[in-house]
Amino acid sequence: MTSIASETWLRDPAVRRVVEALETRRPGGVRFVGGCVRNALLGLPISDIDIATQLRPAEVTDAAHSAGLAVHETGLEHGTLTLVADHRPFEVTTLRRDVETDGRRATVAFTDDWNEDAYRRDFRINALYADPDGTVFDPTGGGLEDIRDRRIVFVGEPEDRIREDYLRILRFFRFHAWYGHGSPDEAGLRACGRLRDGLLRISAERIWMETRKLLSAPTCLDALAAMEMSGTTGLVFPEIHSVQRLASWIVAEGQMGLSPDPLRRLAVLMEPSGDAGRAFSARLRLSVRERTRLGAALVAGPEVRPSDPDADAEALYRLGAETFSDRLAVLTSRGAGVVDLEERFSRAATWRRPVFPVTGEDLLGLGFRPGRALGETLRRLEESWIASGFDLSRTALLSLCPDVSS
Numbered sequence: 001m002t003s004i005a006s007e008t009w010l011r012d013p014a015v016r017r018v019v020e021a022l023e024t025r026r027p028g029g030v031r032f033v034g035g036c037v038r039n040a041l042l043g044l045p046i047s048d049i050d051i052a053t054q055l056r057p058a059e060v061t062d063a064a065h066s067a068g069l070a071v072h073e074t075g076l077e078h079g080t081l082t083l084v085a086d087h088r089p090f091e092v093t094t095l096r097r098d099v100e101t102d103g104r105r106a107t108v109a110f111t112d113d114w115n116e117d118a119y120r121r122d123f124r125i126n127a128l129y130a131d132p133d134g135t136v137f138d139p140t141g142g143g144l145e146d147i148r149d150r151r152i153v154f155v156g157e158p159e160d161r162i163r164e165d166y167l168r169i170l171r172f173f174r175f176h177a178w179y180g181h182g183s184p185d186e187a188g189l190r191a192c193g194r195l196r197d198g199l200l201r202i203s204a205e206r207i208w209m210e211t212r213k214l215l216s217a218p219t220c221l222d223a224l225a226a227m228e229m230s231g232t233t234g235l236v237f238p239e240i241h242s243v244q245r246l247a248s249w250i251v252a253e254g255q256m257g258l259s260p261d262p263l264r265r266l267a268v269l270m271e272p273s274g275d276a277g278r279a280f281s282a283r284l285r286l287s288v289r290e291r292t293r294l295g296a297a298l299v300a301g302p303e304v305r306p307s308d309p310d311a312d313a314e315a316l317y318r319l320g321a322e323t324f325s326d327r328l329a330v331l332t333s334r335g336a337g338v339v340d341l342e343e344r345f346s347r348a349a350t351w352r353r354p355v356f357p358v359t360g361e362d363l364l365g366l367g368f369r370p371g372r373a374l375g376e377t378l379r380r381l382e383e384s385w386i387a388s389g390f391d392l393s394r395t396a397l398l399s400l401c402p403d404v405s406s
Helices: 013-025 035-042 057-066 114-118 143-149 158-164 168-179 186-194 196-201 204-215 221-230 232-236 245-256 262-269 274-283 288-297 309-319 321-333 341-350 360-365 372-387 394-398
Strands: 030-033 050-053 070-075 080-085 088-094 096-101 106-110
Touching: 013 030, 013 050, 013 057, 013 080, 013 088, 030 035, 035 143, 057 070, 057 080, 057 088, 070 088, 096 114, 096 158, 158 168, 158 186, 168 186, 168 196, 168 204, 168 221, 168 232, 186 196, 186 221, 196 232, 204 262, 221 232, 221 245, 245 262, 245 321, 245 341, 262 288, 262 321, 274 288, 288 321, 309 321, 309 341, 321 341, 360 372, 372 394
Parallel strands: 050 088
Antiparallel strands: 030 050, 070 080, 080 088, 096 106
16 A cells, blocks of 8 residues: 655644544544645655545534634635644645536535545546545546656546636646656647637636746646647747747756746747737736736847846846846847856846935035936936946046036
């Protein structure tokens, strides 16, 4: 019998408090499920610890309160409650079966049957359970095999699972990027291609959430190539012309020891065009900050000079470290002859914006009146300061001002 009993989180006091509160009401009716079991078997870090139970939500609430645990109704209509132990949240969900689906969400009924709960899940590696002692259960009969082979396979018929929620198309590629090795499962890939139009029914926010997670995977090229082959990329992301543009940048990321940055990777995949960034941002409803950053990264401006690191100080001042680095990445991916890439990224990471030493108050003290002339003078002085390599002092800069005392 497969076991994850060696996992330290199984003995975590907060975890034990939640499990014991539920087990008191229904011994044997509590199991860990999903990512915590999957990642434990894969030897990967554990983030969220999710729990499945045969207890109904009202019973979960009563058990939690009796044990002194806080309860939040985060997804009550789907049987999910969040229990808080030692200031840590744990999602507890009653076993479910789907009664009705519409391609976006499901109407569920509660059940005591672990198999019914497993067969409504998306992939076999996500339908693995472990009891409080760490014994692993594989109701679909293929989850452990998929863990061994690093393969993403839908539970049951792929088209059935996709029609329940078309977002599972993107989840298939995202999970392959994070956990799969080799070529994607053929049956799953074919089903994603055939049913890709269903993604048009999914909200922009959900699509962007999955895309961001996909682009955050350390190695996402194979998954993106499979998306392109299935026709999904052109449907959902028409601004992305070729996923191979990302290859050279991912190599550079690895050489510099950079963590994957999904928005920077997205910029690399796109044409350096403000129109493309605006269209993508509007359609997928990116946040204001994300829109601003993507738009700035895709401007083909003169500030960043691929073969002239000496101009970086000015570029950093005008653009900021993030936009400067984003544009360097875009230029690198297009073979623009960027030199000293690692050194320039390192410089940007530690860069601190110098403070322009002259203020409007200084000019008012010289006799300037509030208005356009003051603003223009301040701008010219700042340009002189930048041109000096940020060396001119306040005194030297003020000496450049015209005499307005008369």
